[in-house]
């Protein structure tokens with residue numbers, strides 16, 4: 001199937017379904033898409049029909065022998081070598097004709113050829129049955145209409161040509177037997193009408209199903225987008241747009257099992273805004289929210305390596321997971337985060353420290369393969385380290401690098 005529908009095309013599908021398409025034509029863009037999407041199946045159908053018709057036309061040889069025995073030798077050449085040979089050859093070319101109309105005209109012309117051969121045999125035969133044998137055209141019309149599944153309008157035109165050839169042939173007989181030829185004409189006409197009606201219904205249904213499948217595809221893709229968005233929202237903290245606690249827990253569990261398997265280093269930065277209560281008290285809760293957003297943004301910009309994760313751990317507390325990062329670089333990342341928040345220079349007059357918003361960070365790091373290591377222990381260590389950072393004056397990272405590496 002082709003690419004996704006544009007909004008305009010989706011609307012067109014709905015309109016076409018609502019308005020019906022009694023003339024079996026879609027608006028241009030949709031028609032082109034229909035032709036493209038059904039092209040492979042159509043070629044297959046035409047091929048199968050081609051083989052079937054080529055075989056069936058040879059069955060005429062039996063009736064040729066009975067009805068126009070004087071032309072049997074010609075019939076043999078024309079039907080086998082002529083028609084069958086050309087049809088089989090044409091079927092090889094069919095797959096290379098990309099335009100639907102050209103492809104169907106190609107098939108229609110082979111039906112005209114079959115009709116011409118039949119008419120030729122009747123016209124040139126001296127047999128008494130020659131005129132009656134014109135009824136054979138009904139079979140040709142029937143075969144091509146039913147098997148080839150060409151589009152309705154092409155078939156209608158083809159049948160028109162075949163009826164015209166019949167009429168022309170009738171007047172070519174030296175002594176036309178109208179009591180016979182007229183009913184034969186009626187048989188041909190009704191065969192064409194009924195089979196064309198059948199084709200109309202088939203094509204209508206086919207087009208209708210196609211539109212429904214497009215609509216279904218559109219609904220599915222909208223559903224996928226909505227699900228993706230839902231999934232993203234369920235993983236994201238609404239205020240700060242970093243990962244939420246739930247996503248952090250899931251992600252941490254996955255990273256941990258991978259890290260244990262590969263004995264990789266996993267590190268945690270636990271981070272808390274200093275004197276945030278005073279900030280809220282002084283500037284109000286909304287300003288507090290805006291402050292948390294700025295801190296989260298600074299965090300996102302400082303920790304960007306793929307595989308790392310920044311999350312809001314709760315309240316004014318954030319957590320950063322660093323995977324496969326050497327201990328000294330963990331320390332550097334923590335320091336970078338601290339400095340980036342300080343550099344925001346968000347005024348915090350209530351803070352007894354620096355007059356601006358700052359953060360304290362507790363760092364913990366471990367080789368996951370270590371016998372004593374566990375994810376809970378790592379978080380606990382980071383939490384304790386944060387407590388130390390607060391106790392030792394805030395706006396700092398704890399522990400310092402030497403202790404972290406040891």
Ligand SMILES: Nc1nc2c(ncn2[C@@H]2O[C@H](COP(=O)(O)OP(=O)(O)OP(=O)(O)O)[C@@H](O)[C@H]2O)c(=O)[nH]1
Pocket residue numbers: 239272273274275276277278280284285286287288289292314315316390394
């Ligand atoms: N505006 C805002 N405030 C929050 C949010 N979540 C938690 N807080 C506030 O953050 C403050 C945290 O205060 P404390 O835990 O006492 O800590 P602190 O004032 O930051 O002091 P230290 O951590 O010791 O530096 C509380 O006043 C909470 O109401 C939030 O989503 N928005």
